[in-house]
Amino acid sequence: MSEQTVLVINCGSSSLKFSLIAPDSGEQFVSGVAERLLTExxxxxxxxxGSKQQTALTEPFDHQVAVNFIVDFLQQAGLSEKVSAVGHRVVHGGESYSQPTIIDDSVKASIADLGKLAPLHNPVNLIGIDAAEKAFDGLMQVAVFDTAFHQTMPSKAFIYGLPYHLYKQHGIRRYGFHGTSHYFVANQAAKELGKPIEQTSVITAHLGNGCSVTAIDNGQSVDTSMGLTPLEGVVMGTRSGDIDPGIVFHLIEQLNYSPDAVNSLLNKESGLLGISQMSNDCRTIEDAILEDNDTHADMTMDIFCYRIAKSIASYMAALTHFDALVFTGGIGENSDLVRSRVVRSLALLGLTLDEQRNTDIRFGKRGIISTDESVLCLVIPTNEELVIAMQSSDIIAKQQG
Structure with missing residues (x-):
């Protein structure tokens, strides 16, 4: 391994995903995940x-212990000297960050301040940054923001119908998320189309436990379904997506919910889980449909797919032309049932599915699932870690050059 590599860290509240990637070739040398952090x-x-190992972590069972384990592993494997930088996924960059950014004290202060817009994400992203700084003293750390790709949205797409001072004074606006994923698959779609990204207009559907749909016009994000937080948009695994805001007041004033209970209801108890009363896992719901002919599960899936299709159709208003629809994310890449139901609702957009192709393209495969006469419909597995590695490497090269 002669080329330099980037250690990519994606820090959650009780987990830490990592991978060591060569940005030039895309080769991934080692990867892993620490889970159940802060517990025994x-x-x-x-x-x-080609092999996998699982190891119990030691006290205090925190993110620093996990990072220290990763450092020790890299040293023992002879990989640590090749690490040129550490790239961090940071969920919310607000309006301050439209590009990857080398982390210093002022950047960390901004990430902390933006925690008020992403209280479940930015604080733990900082924990990962602090842990990596201690473990990799002197190595450049780069923040790659989920929201950055969407900073090209025009004001007509990101301003809410609220008093304008709430935006100017408090930054209340649509920011969007999953930006790294949407960026990656849009560029891959451009290659599939044989067009420069600057001339490519697609709608990308990142469907997983969290779901978002993005309109990308001539290579730039011009609208997206997630908003100030990742709660807005289509129905998701446990998130409600769009609802009448008056429901919040009804829950508090008429049903005696506390604000915390409403927050938990909308973020953790709704979506596929709440509607199905079964699971937030799309596979479980599909099994209930296909194996048990469960009509309630079937209704849940119809709601999920219809909201996604409706969001996709609405973005025709944001595009100058329409080259392709792209599915990605755990559900988008693997569920031929979801893709079939979504595309079936979009016939007026010129989309027609080839059912055999749709069935064949799963489990890491990429390719066309539409008929030859249709507007192109693609499945492209996302690779956010590779994007973080490439963007981290690029910005450091610019800094040093």
Whole structure:
């Protein structure tokens, strides 16, 4: 391994995903995830050279312990000297950050301040940054923001119908998320189309436990379904997506919910889980439909797919032309049932599915799932870690050059 590599860290409240990637070739040398952090059951799983190992973590069972384990592993494997930078996924960059950014004290202060817009994400992203700084003293750390790609949206797309001073004084606006994923698959779609990204207009549907749809016109994000927070938009695994805001007041004033209970209801108890009363896992709901002919599960899936299709159709208003629809994310890449139901609702956009192609393209495969006469419909597995590695490497090269 002669080329330099970037260690990519994606820090969650009780987990830490990592991978060591060569940005030039895209090769991934080692990857893993630490789970159940801050509990005595904390452990870390590592995949390296075709084998997997799981190790219990030691006290205090925190993110620093996980990062220290990663450092030790890289040293023992002879990989640590090749690490040129550490790239961090940071969820919310607000309006301050439209590009990857080398982390210093002022950037960390901004990430902390933006925690008021992403209280479940930015604080733990900072924990990962602090842990990596201690472990990799002197190595450049780069923040790659989920919101950055969407900073090209025009004001007509990101301003809410609220008093304008709430935007000017408090930054209340649509920011969008999953930007790294939407950026990656849009560029891959341009290659599939044989067009420069600057001339490519697609709608990308990142469907997983969190779901978002983005309109990308001539290579730039011009609208997206998630908003100030990742709660807005289509129905998701446990999130409600769009609802009448008056429901919040009804829950508090008429049904005696507390604000915290409403927050938990909308973020953790709704979506596929809340509607199905079964699971937030799309696979479980699909099994209930296909194996048990469960009509309630079937209704849940119809709601999920219809909201996605409606969001896709609405973005025709944002595009100058329409080259392709792209599915990505865990559900988008693997559920032929979801893709079939979504596309079936979009016949007026010139989309027609080839059912055999749709069935064949799953489990990491990429390709065309539409008929030859249709507007192009693609499945492209996302690779956010590669984007973070490439963008981290690029900005450091610019800094040093």
């Amino acid at each position: 059951q904390a452990f870390i799983k590592v995949s390296y050279q």
